[in-house]
Amino acid sequence: MEEEYLSEYGPKWSDQRAGRMLGALVCAVVGLLLAMIVTVFVRAWPSFSHNGLAWFGAGGSVEEQLNQIYLSGLGGAEYVYTFHAWQLIWSTLLIVGGAVTIALFSALFVSVFIVEFAPEWMRNILQPVVRFLASVPSVIYGLLGVLVIVPFIGNHLVTESQKSSVAGVISLSGYSLLAAVLILTVMIAPLMVSIFSDGLRSVRPGWLEGSLALGVNRWRTTWKIAVRTARPAIVAGTVLAVARAIGEAVMLAMVSGSVAFAPNPADGLIFIYEPSRPLAPTIVKNIDSLGSPPANSTLFAIAAVLLFSAAFFSLTGWVARRAMRKYGATA
Amino acid sequence: MRIKTIAISAIALVALAVPASAGAVTLIGSGSVAAQPVLQALFSTYTKKVNHKVHFTYLADGGNAGVKDVQNGTSQFAGQARTPLPSDAGTTYIKFYLDGLCIDVNPKNKLSNISIQQTHDIYRGLLTNWSQVPGSGLETTIDPVGRDTNGGTYNFFLQAVLNNELPSSNVNALTADGLVVNAVKQDPNAIGYDGLAWQGKGQKALKVNGVKCTSSKISVEPLKYPLSRYIFLVLPGDGSSSPPALGKFIDWARRSPLAGEVISKAGGVPAFNKKAKKH
Numbered sequence: 001m002e003e004e005y006l007s008e009y010g011p012k013w014s015d016q017r018a019g020r021m022l023g024a025l026v027c028a029v030v031g032l033l034l035a036m037i038v039t040v041f042v043r044a045w046p047s048f049s050h051n052g053l054a055w056f057g058a059g060g061s062v063e064e065q066l067n068q069i070y071l072s073g074l075g076g077a078e079y080v081y082t083f084h085a086w087q088l089i090w091s092t093l094l095i096v097g098g099a100v101t102i103a104l105f106s107a108l109f110v111s112v113f114i115v116e117f118a119p120e121w122m123r124n125i126l127q128p129v130v131r132f133l134a135s136v137p138s139v140i141y142g143l144l145g146v147l148v149i150v151p152f153i154g155n156h157l158v159t160e161s162q163k164s165s166v167a168g169v170i171s172l173s174g175y176s177l178l179a180a181v182l183i184l185t186v187m188i189a190p191l192m193v194s195i196f197s198d199g200l201r202s203v204r205p206g207w208l209e210g211s212l213a214l215g216v217n218r219w220r221t222t223w224k225i226a227v228r229t230a231r232p233a234i235v236a237g238t239v240l241a242v243a244r245a246i247g248e249a250v251m252l253a254m255v256s257g258s259v260a261f262a263p264n265p266a267d268g269l270i271f272i273y274e275p276s277r278p279l280a281p282t283i284v285k286n287i288d289s290l291g292s293p294p295a296n297s298t299l300f301a302i303a304a305v306l307l308f309s310a311a312f313f314s315l316t317g318w319v320a321r322r323a324m325r326k327y328g329a330t331a
Numbered sequence: 332m333r334i335k336t337i338a339i340s341a342i343a344l345v346a347l348a349v350p351a352s353a354g355a356v357t358l359i360g361s362g363s364v365a366a367q368p369v370l371q372a373l374f375s376t377y378t379k380k381v382n383h384k385v386h387f388t389y390l391a392d393g394g395n396a397g398v399k400d401v402q403n404g405t406s407q408f409a410g411q412a413r414t415p416l417p418s419d420a421g422t423t424y425i426k427f428y429l430d431g432l433c434i435d436v437n438p439k440n441k442l443s444n445i446s447i448q449q450t451h452d453i454y455r456g457l458l459t460n461w462s463q464v465p466g467s468g469l470e471t472t473i474d475p476v477g478r479d480t481n482g483g484t485y486n487f488f489l490q491a492v493l494n495n496e497l498p499s500s501n502v503n504a505l506t507a508d509g510l511v512v513n514a515v516k517q518d519p520n521a522i523g524y525d526g527l528a529w530q531g532k533g534q535k536a537l538k539v540n541g542v543k544c545t546s547s548k549i550s551v552e553p554l555k556y557p558l559s560r561y562i563f564l565v566l567p568g569d570g571s572s573s574p575p576a577l578g579k580f581i582d583w584a585r586r587s588p589l590a591g592e593v594i595s596k597a598g599g600v601p602a603f604n605k606k607a608k609k610h
């Protein structure tokens with residue numbers, strides 16, 4: 001009788017305790033995420049509903065609009081919401097796009113080298129170095145940018161005639177697209193390298209050996225079999241890097257130039273020296289105006305766009321990886 | 332056995348949470364970044380030399396945020412570098428000490444004096460080349476540097492120099508006073524503004540309307556230097572509900588000669604402190 005009771009209740013519960021607690025924890029995490037998304041979108045809604053799709057469009061100066069929005073929230077007058085974020089969005093696209101493109105190619109070659117070609121001793125040095133680089137806090141990169149790269153660009157690369165050609169509109173003092181892209185590339189490339197090389201390492205040796213046995217040279221084997229099989233890992237690494245790049249605020253606020261301005265490729269070479277300000281640093285720079293309700297809503301709208309694009313990229317990455325699973329790769 | 336361990340650690344946690352010595356007071360403040368160096372110096376001197384039991388924490392989250400903290404009760408006082416606005420309802424401003432906003436250029440720039448009007452024109456994008464500013468000895472494009480809207484210095488500059496017009500788009504707005512100093516130091520064509528505490532660090536302070544940016548020109552009423560201002564402490568309500576320890580500290584900081592020395596060492600200008608008696 002007593003034994004039966006024990007087997008019915010005692011051991012069963014002690015078995016499941018850990019499982020249930022972890023399950024509750026997972027539910028709490030998911031709930032927290034949902035609550036956060038709902039909060040951000042509810043707060044952002046007035047800004048979106050007043051502007052409609054024009055929110056994403058161009059028109060006027062973002063700086064002046066933000067100032068109007070902020071001031072309207074202080075007095076008793078009607079709130080102003082007019083906001084056209086194109087300058088910020090374009091800057092985000094340019095900086096993130098540029099950095100991810102450069103980082104993708106360099107990280108791919110570096111990880112192929114580490115996994116397939118580097119001698120053992122070099123691999124033993126490179127791997128920890130890459131892991132360490134991937135975890136350096138972004139503010140350190142920001143400091144390096146402000147102290148080294150920005151003055152170098154401002155004092156040595158930009159010429160006086162280039163500066164005077166845009167005088168009064170923007171200043172080409174080194175805070176630029178170039179500095180932002182360079183530093184962001186250095187920041188996200190190690191993350192990509194470590195994920196890419198994990199993917200390359202998990203390619204089944206038999207496949208590579210089979211190809212080599214057929215007389216295909218090593219470079220071609222690497223390129224056609226290893227890299228191709230590791231594609232899901234490449235997608236996963238790129239998506240993570242894009243997400244980190246989009247959300248980067250501190251470093252970009254320090255080096256990108258902090259002026260809401262849309263750099264124009266039609267300007268020629270000057271274009272890469274032009275300052276701009278992506279979405280995430282805009283929140284940091286205007287944090288003081290959170291007390292004004294319409295400004296609060298506008299900043300949350302920016303946050304909602306960032307949140308949505310991060311979710312979009314991780315979803316795209318998931319779909320892409322599913323589609324590639326038929327190549328038999330693991331990632 | 333296990334329950335015992337949990338109980339002991341719980342008691343230990345509670346014990347940690349209780350202040351180490353009875354009767355100690357921690358005063359919580361936040362606000363102006365510009366006031367931070369002076370306030371921190373005052374805090375540590377007060378705790379070390381006047382009252383060991385009073386401790387301070389100060390979060391430099393910007394003057395406007397500090398006033399918000401006082402209004403909603405998360406801070407007991409705030410440092411503030413601008414004069415009261417209508418949105419500061421329900422708070423009391425106390426004049427604390429004086430501060431000057433210096434206009435700085437790179438040491439390579441030969442300019443020694445600048446007028447408020449010239450500064451206004453530079454930051455509004457009307458003067459864009461150093462050749463338009465006589466005496467600079469430069470023929471290059473001006474790189475104006477300023478603070479973002481979070482800074483007390485930005486608001487002061489906006490009111491005192493720009494007549495509340497927004498700076499033009501070629502002004503690079505940086506996130507901290509230290510970054511402004513850094514930018515001016517590294518760029519021969521730059522011009523920037525920041526407080527007295529930041530002077531003499533690889534940048535050159537200009538005379539403004541012919542008056543030097545030094546503490547001796549700022550401390551005497553009427554304020555001769557055009558860009559001088561009071562730094563305020565902001566208290567909730569009419570100030571009477573603040574803890575007595577805070578009141579004592581404010582009195583000490585405003586009146587005592589020792590506090591006066593601390594303020595000037597940290598880059599501020601004492602406004603009301605008695606001069607230390609010379610022996």
